[in-house]
Amino acid sequence: MDVVSPELNSLLPDEIMDTEAIIMDDDPPAESPAASGQSQPSDDSPVPMETDVPAVPEIVSLCSDAPPTQLTQAGTTSTPTGSTLCSTTSATHSLSRVSLTSGSLQKLSAPFTLSANHQIILNKVASSPGADTTRSQGTTTTTTTPGGQQFMVTAIGKSGQPIVLQLPHTGSKSASVQGLGEAKANPQHFKVVTVSSASQVSTLQAQQLKTVQIAKKTQVSSAGPIKFVFTKAVNNKGLTAQTSVSNVITGRVLSTGSPVTPPRTITLSETLGSSSKIAISPLKSPSKTMKPVQTVTVGGVGAPQFKTIFPLSTPSNVQQIQVPGSRFHYVRLVTATTGSSTGHAGSPITNSSMTAKPMVVNTTQVRMSVPIVPAQTMKQVVPKPLTSSGQVLTTQTQQRLIMPATSLPQIQPNLTNLPPGTVLAPAPGSGNMGYAVLPAQYVTQLQQSAYVTLASSSGFSTPTGIQTQARLPLNGLSTSGAAFRPRKPCNCTKSQCLKLYCDCFANGEFCQNCNCTNCFNNLEHETDRAKAIKACLDRNPEAFKPKIGKGKEGESDRRHSKGCNCKRSGCLKNYCECYEAKIMCSSTCKCVGCKNFEESPERKTLMHLADAAEVRVQQQTAAKTKLSSQISDLLTRTTPAITSGGGRMPYTFVTKEVAEVTCECLLEQAEQAELNQQPQATAERMILEEFGRCLMRIISSAGKTDYPSINC
DNA sequence: GAGTTTGAAACT
């Protein structure tokens, strides 16, 4: 049985959720030994994380063949903090109890059972086989079992070496490890921890541990392997292909024994050469049919820099996003949803040959992976692409905050203060350790200006690379639904949209289709944006929390968290945040001359006027819509009959010449009547009759291709 | 559309 160091148990619970638990490594990527291609220590030498281990965040994706039944014991609650590091998005595996709210991290104070459908962020640790040591850096803790089986458990560590361990769906035989940096030369030990039952999570009691010892060894072959594909993450430039990793590592699972997870040993087999993929074969593994997984490839077509295998049946809760040209990697954390959703619903992958079918996301501006997992607050789902991959794009609607995955040690946002739906993203391969907090609607924001193309593997290689297209939702809402959430474009000129003056920034959103100038609130300025976010959080840890929240018990459901400070507006203009939010001022307000209270006659009058105005607007809108519809309908019904003459509208035949001729005809009738000394009434009648004839000629001529010929 | 007013955010 593996042993978890006491330090681990005492360390993780309180630190992970704490702001101080996250440190952004400020070392530039180029200074990283791994990034710079410098020689690495020997295989067996300990790797002090402080120095030898490059700050190369990694995303580790592993597969587990754990039976799905392990994950179906729904009902337990999450950790006391309400957060979780491990979660799943599987609709069939109800893991809400082991999942945390989006954007938060779970405290890990005890080992968990390795299982499928979970993700966990681990820290890479150095090893000293045989030594009964325990070391800790930040939340990174390592220990060594008497048998020399070293392992560690951590979540988000201060060491700056996070690894996102992604366990695809149950039964998957493929997974990927994004980036291993120096691991190619140094023995690395990872404690692969996950949760197989909710109770284990809630009680933080381990039922099983699996230690993956990764060391540089010769290739170990095995029959019926479960392949773990290690893919080098994008380097610090974010553009290097995965082939940049020359050496690979080997390792094996050293311990098993969970009642729910069949014992097995997994060996990481080394692949020499320029390949960055490492085949990890289990020494003992139940022979199972490989289940389809989803590979999301981003980057240039044909040369993906970033590949992750996503499960199709039980999508991961980590959505990785890579934007070429950016050295940041993004991962969206979503919590479990028992619903419906989504993803592969209605289009299950049954063809095993589709395993690892890549989904290419092409946009006009960026390429990025598209999450396939359902989000906790998903409102709508984009219609499933026509590909057989069964991918469904989802999004979220909650407030989001974006932070760069860059190396900014001072950026240590309190995760608990991040709005729900935020996305933490380690920056694998960037050479830096960091986290990116993306707006949950980040993807959809990008889609506002670009379509995302989803393509199957075949489409990936085609010239067009397009098989199907799907318009991603905007601002968290599907375009298919009428409910676009309107967001007013900002007009910032001096703040670079990096201060709370900017509504977009304050709402944790990228500027999109705004009128701002010198905008930095975008992916192109991740670093500056991260600094700005950090600054805001330093000033006010709750800067990005909604201002309008639920009031105290007995008070109104909605109230301004800080209250307004109006002095001149009487809190009856939109200057007042309370009034703007359509709530009344409360005791927390410090306003002067407030008229925004329940019994205020001014307020009532204003409300009545506002209601009346709203009704008027609605009526006008309805009238316009009806009129427009009628006109459209009329044109639709009449056009075919009257536009047969070369498609021209009848009035186009009333040219100047036609009008002149018509007038001549009418004048001639008037002259005739005058010559015949006809009464005025008769003259008028003759003129009108002539006018009628002229009109008839014009109309009849409209059906001909020639211009009308009018003769009196 | 330009100018003014306003109050939150930022700064000192």
Next chain:
DNA sequence: CAGTTTCAAACTC
């Protein structure tokens, strides 16, 4: 923490 400045939205003309 208070006073001041900056800023962008709301508002007015």
